[in-house]
Amino acid sequence: MKMLKVHGSNNDFFILDGKNLDKQLTEAELSILARKVCDRKVGLHGGADGILFVTASGHTGVVGKMRVINADGSEASMCGNGIRTVARYLSEREHAAYFKIETMYADLEVKKATPFAPDVQAFDAEISPVSFDAVDLKMHLAGKTKLVNDYIPELSETLKFSAVAVPNPHLIAFVSHDVLTGPELGRIAAYLNNGQNLLFPDGVNVSFVEIQKPRQIFVRTYERGVGYTNACGTAMSASSLMYALLYPEQVKLEDLISVFNPGGMVKTRVHQRTNGAYWMSLIGNATFVATVEVAQSAALEGDFKDISWKETGEQAAYEDFATAISKGEQE
Numbered sequence: 001m002k003m004l005k006v007h008g009s010n011n012d013f014f015i016l017d018g019k020n021l022d023k024q025l026t027e028a029e030l031s032i033l034a035r036k037v038c039d040r041k042v043g044l045h046g047g048a049d050g051i052l053f054v055t056a057s058g059h060t061g062v063v064g065k066m067r068v069i070n071a072d073g074s075e076a077s078m079c080g081n082g083i084r085t086v087a088r089y090l091s092e093r094e095h096a097a098y099f100k101i102e103t104m105y106a107d108l109e110v111k112k113a114t115p116f117a118p119d120v121q122a123f124d125a126e127i128s129p130v131s132f133d134a135v136d137l138k139m140h141l142a143g144k145t146k147l148v149n150d151y152i153p154e155l156s157e158t159l160k161f162s163a164v165a166v167p168n169p170h171l172i173a174f175v176s177h178d179v180l181t182g183p184e185l186g187r188i189a190a191y192l193n194n195g196q197n198l199l200f201p202d203g204v205n206v207s208f209v210e211i212q213k214p215r216q217i218f219v220r221t222y223e224r225g226v227g228y229t230n231a232c233g234t235a236m237s238a239s240s241l242m243y244a245l246l247y248p249e250q251v252k253l254e255d256l257i258s259v260f261n262p263g264g265m266v267k268t269r270v271h272q273r274t275n276g277a278y279w280m281s282l283i284g285n286a287t288f289v290a291t292v293e294v295a296q297s298a299a300l301e302g303d304f305k306d307i308s309w310k311e312t313g314e315q316a317a318y319e320d321f322a323t324a325i326s327k328g329e330q331e
């Protein structure tokens with residue numbers, strides 16, 4: 001079985017193309033494979049945040065289908081950092097620069113973007129559909145059908161949250177720098193993703209957002225099915241939407257927003273269609289780290305003694321880029 005280790009803002013994945021399997025996987029095996037391969041301690045070469053499973057799409061004019069399997073084996077409806085890397089993979093495989101990828105709820109447009117730096121390739125992905133509806137969020141708050149900049153007393157007496165599905169569920173709070181870097185995010189997100197709480201029984205991705213200056217935010221995310229990640233693309237898109245809606249004096253629809261995260265930086269734009277629906281452009285790196293070969297039967301057993309791992313050399317360029325960002329040399 002061949003896979004590709006990739007990342008967007010150091011949110012890392014293994015792309016598994018159904019064409020490169022030794023043998024067809026059952027649904028249960030796909031989930032087991034994700035848990036074995038992604039394990040940070042004993043998984044494949046340091047593990048990953050998830051598997052991006054690529055297959056053919058049944059939809060006309062769509063180049064391929066992406067399924068997102070979190071590190072804990074659960075399936076997510078979307079992955080913003082992941083779809084950029086799948087876009088690059090399909091773009092190289094199909095020799096196309098602008099096309100659609102099928103995801104659980106929508107066929108999303110992707111296109112090649114201007115590289116962020118030499119050897120730091122970038123792609124631009126549509127993030128949609130957007131919903132504030134508690135039913136779509138699988139959110140249960142007494143008497144509330146949506147939540148926009150409001151308190152959830154069960155979680156915090158001081159923080160205000162907004163809930164938005166893009167279409168995977170996100171809970172977002174705008175916070176000070178101290179709160180962004182402190183323990184509250186972990187406390188709240190671990191509780192909401194314990195599978196037992198009544199507010200989000202299916203879990204939710206939780207992000208804290210700091211406004212650094214107009215059109216520049218920092219987003220830290222604790223992901224459902226994973227835990228803390230270096231970045232979450234759908235969270236940065238959802239956070240950009242809430243930034244535009246809650247702080248219209250700082251950012252307008254269509255403005256380019258710089259979104260920094262612990263793993264790097266992406267750019268976003270918030271758009272609104274004529275029917276009122278919001279959608280976002282998520283523009284960021286799509287880095288190929290290494291090509292991997294492992295026997296499928298061994299991977300399913302979590303046995304990674306005998307693998308072939310060939311680095312592409314792109315990670316060094318990405319690290320130079322990330323260093324330049326952290327020194328404020330790039331906006």
Ligand SMILES: N[C@@H](CCC[C@H](N)C(=O)O)C(=O)O
Binds near residue numbers: 070081224
């Ligand atoms: N890292 C992803 C989101 C992956 C899915 C998420 N953990 C969920 O369960 O919704 C991104 O970049 O969007």
